[in-house]
Amino acid sequence: xxxxxxxxxxxxxxxxxxxxxxxxxxxxxxxxxxxxxxxxxxxxxxxxxxxxxxxxxxxxxxxxxxxxxxxxxxxxxxxxxxxxxxxxxxxxxxxxxxxxxxxxxxxxxxxxxxxxxxxxxxxxxxxxxxxxxxxxxxxxxxxxxxxxxxxxxxxxxxxxxxxxxxxxxxxxxxxxxxxxxxxxxxxxxxxxxxxxxxxxxxxxxxxxxxxxxxxxxxxxxxxxxxxxxxxxxxxxxxxxxxxxxxxxxxxxxxxxxxxxxxxxxxxxxxxxxxxxxxxxxxxxxxxxxxxxxxxxxxxxxxxxxxxxxxxxxxxxxxxxxxxxxxxxxxxxxxxxxxxxxxxxxxxxxxxxxxxxxxxxxxxxxxxxxxxxxxxxxxxxxxxxxxxxxxxxxxxxxxxxxxxxxxxxxxxxxxxxxxxxxxxxxxxxxxxxxxxxxxxxxxxxxxxxxxxxxxxxxxxxxxxxxxxxxxxx
Numbered sequence: 001x002x003x004x005x006x007x008x009x010x011x012x013x014x015x016x017x018x019x020x021x022x023x024x025x026x027x028x029x030x031x032x033x034x035x036x037x038x039x040x041x042x043x044x045x046x047x048x049x050x051x052x053x054x055x056x057x058x059x060x061x062x063x064x065x066x067x068x069x070x071x072x073x074x075x076x077x078x079x080x081x082x083x084x085x086x087x088x089x090x091x092x093x094x095x096x097x098x099x100x101x102x103x104x105x106x107x108x109x110x111x112x113x114x115x116x117x118x119x120x121x122x123x124x125x126x127x128x129x130x131x132x133x134x135x136x137x138x139x140x141x142x143x144x145x146x147x148x149x150x151x152x153x154x155x156x157x158x159x160x161x162x163x164x165x166x167x168x169x170x171x172x173x174x175x176x177x178x179x180x181x182x183x184x185x186x187x188x189x190x191x192x193x194x195x196x197x198x199x200x201x202x203x204x205x206x207x208x209x210x211x212x213x214x215x216x217x218x219x220x221x222x223x224x225x226x227x228x229x230x231x232x233x234x235x236x237x238x239x240x241x242x243x244x245x246x247x248x249x250x251x252x253x254x255x256x257x258x259x260x261x262x263x264x265x266x267x268x269x270x271x272x273x274x275x276x277x278x279x280x281x282x283x284x285x286x287x288x289x290x291x292x293x294x295x296x297x298x299x300x301x302x303x304x305x306x307x308x309x310x311x312x313x314x315x316x317x318x319x320x321x322x323x324x325x326x327x328x329x330x331x332x333x334x335x336x337x338x339x340x341x342x343x344x345x346x347x348x349x350x351x352x353x354x355x356x357x358x359x360x361x362x363x364x365x366x367x368x369x370x371x372x373x374x375x376x377x378x379x380x381x382x383x384x385x386x387x388x389x390x391x392x393x394x395x396x397x398x399x400x401x402x403x404x405x406x407x408x409x410x411x412x413x414x415x416x417x418x419x420x421x422x423x424x425x426x427x428x429x430x431x432x433x434x435x436x437x438x439x440x441x442x443x444x445x446x447x448x449x450x451x452x453x454x455x456x457x458x459x460x461x462x463x464x465x466x467x468x469x470x471x472x
Contacts, residue, residue, distance in 0.1 A: 004374040005430045009327075010204045011365035013306035013334070014279045015263030019203060022327030022367075025320040025433045047134060048403040050158075050452045054126040056133030057089055057452060062144045063096040063107060072096060073109040079166055081174035082139055088178045093127055095136070097145045103152045106132065120153055134158055135402055135451050142340035147312050147363055151443045154409040158402025160358065160451040162350070163342050169351025176298065176355050177450055184354045187299035189252030189393070189455035192220050194231040195242050197258035197281045204368040208257035208304055209233055211371055211379040216255050219389045225457065226393065237281045243290035252299045252456050255388065260305030260365070261285040265330075268337045276307035276343035276361065288348055296349055298357035298456055300401055302388055309346065309361030309446045311338035316364060316440045320433065346448040358401045358449035362441075370438040374430070380438070384408050392455060402451025412442040 009022040050057040064077045071077065075086055075094050086092050095106040095118070108130075109115045116130065123132040136153060138145050138161040145161075153159045164170040176184060196213030199205045213233060220229035230249060232241050237258075246254070259279040263271055277285040303309075315331040322328050346359035372379055391404040415438040 002375065003427050003430045003434070004369075004377070005427065006369055010202065010368040011306060011327075012204045012208065012259045012304070013262045013330075013365045014259035014283065014285075015265060015330075016261070017263070019199075019259055020327050020330050022321060022330075023325040025437065026322055026325055027320050028429050028433045028436065048397065048399055050133075050135040050400060053128070055135070056093070056125065056127035056131070057135040057137070058093040058095060058127065058133035059086060060095050060097060060106065060136055060138045060140075060145065060149075062140050063098045069109045069113050069115055070111055073111045078139065079170060081166065081171045085174045085178060091127055093131070093133060095132065097140075097149055103146070103149045108132075121156055123156070132157070135400070136160075137162060137450050139163075142310060142312065142342065147310075147340065147444070147446070150446055154443070154446070155413060158400065158406060158451045160402060160447040160449050160453075161342070162449065164347065164351045168347065169353075169355065172353055173350050173355045173449075177453070181298035181354075181357070181456070185250070185295055185297050186456045186458070187250050187252035187297035188458040189299075190225055190457050190459075191228045191230070191249050191251050192216075192226055192253040192255070193245055193249055193251040194220070194229065194233075195237055195245070195254070195256045195258075195278075196231070196233045197237045197279060198234050199281065202368075204366065204371075205258060207368055207371045207379075208366070211381045212304055212384065213255060213257045215381065215385045216389060219385070223393070235281055239278075239280045239284055239286045239290055242278070242280070242286065243294065246291070246294040246296075250295070250297060252297070253392075254299060254301040255304075256301070257304045260303075260307045260362070262307055262334050262338075265333050265337050271334075271337050272341070273344060275311060275338050275341070276303075276305060276309065277345055278303060278305050278308070286345070288344060291345075291348060291352075295354040296352065296356040297354055298453065300358045300392070300453060300455060301346075301349070301356060301360065303345075303359065303361045304366065306362060306365035307334070307338070307343060309359065309363050309448055310342040311335065311340065312363055313340045316444065317437070320436060342448060350449055356449065357453035358447055358451075360401065360405065360445065360447050363444040363446060364440065366441050367437050370434065370441050374434050383411050398454035398456075400452045400454055401447060401449075405445070405447065408442065408445060412439045415439040415442065 095108050104120050125134045136159045141163045194213050194217045196209035197205050198209040217231040220226040256278050260276040261274040274285045279285050315335045349356035387405045387408045415435045
């Protein structure tokens, strides 16, 4: 079994001067154990319906030692908009994260003074005592509740994160979420927008455009309900054109593929100000003011770019690529400069007067190598496309974004499980490097916003009686 082993690896990061090229991982262990958390999410007959008692929606807060058990049980330490959300979705359990506990454990407090530690990997689902809801909203920054908690939860639950203060528009988002954007102009999912910067071979954006953007655009073109889609690529994929299309089209779904801005690292404040912003075909990062005048109306935005969702204080790739290797120092420097945070673009959009519904992005870069199978050379984005189109768009009932993305998160475990039988390959190290890089890439996909957000179609949507509840 011959395995493709490239000399160079390319990632979708842009520091303002270059798109980094990295050396092949040197620190690959020969044996990898699959963590217990890597379980396929449970697909109950109605697991898309968060209102069902055996499914449920709940809130995750950081634990507060200064509060009583009774206060922690009702979220007395949460800001007023979050408490309004809890009231609107009552009875909604609150679970607590403690830094001294493993990321796969949460504490649940009860109004009668009881408390218990619950495992997230194999939990009983629902809102009853001793259960963890299937849909979970983390309220807090990645410094308060680390990305690792969200990564772990993604593999067995449907999880989103909200990190806004009242001053940043938290109330705007919560009120829109509670009302279902009923009092605001809505983005139309029947007019999806695809935007893909393509710098040509051998840049990673060529593959991203082909395997994700084009694949989605082709599906939209062949679906009567989404045939009013737009696809901006190549020379048309500019920041200005993206802003103009958003304002003119009011799409309910947006997909962008590109490099993500991660520099200049010599200027930390500038790096943080544009962290993860899409970089267009002219190598310009999307300015936040390009979003002015666009009322996103509960839209869902998928952005496949390095750090599009944010950054972490330590790169998960750092254990594979040493600091002395080409690109190794860069990965560490991004983490040092930006730290653990949510990127400015989703923060701005979710706190807007007419806020975005959900932003789906990455906390780390994607490698060109992991976009294709190292043996067959086939693309490895089919599960993602299935989530973003088959599950999100084409079921009879509106599909929550958390439910729609479940199979994409489960792929992390699938890649770690690619362990060859004895004698199948004489290049185990290459396969181990591939499956670890691919698993990390899938794991750092996150939802910013509530996981119950659904698409909105203007007018009467065609009935799809031939589509089963689980998608087609």
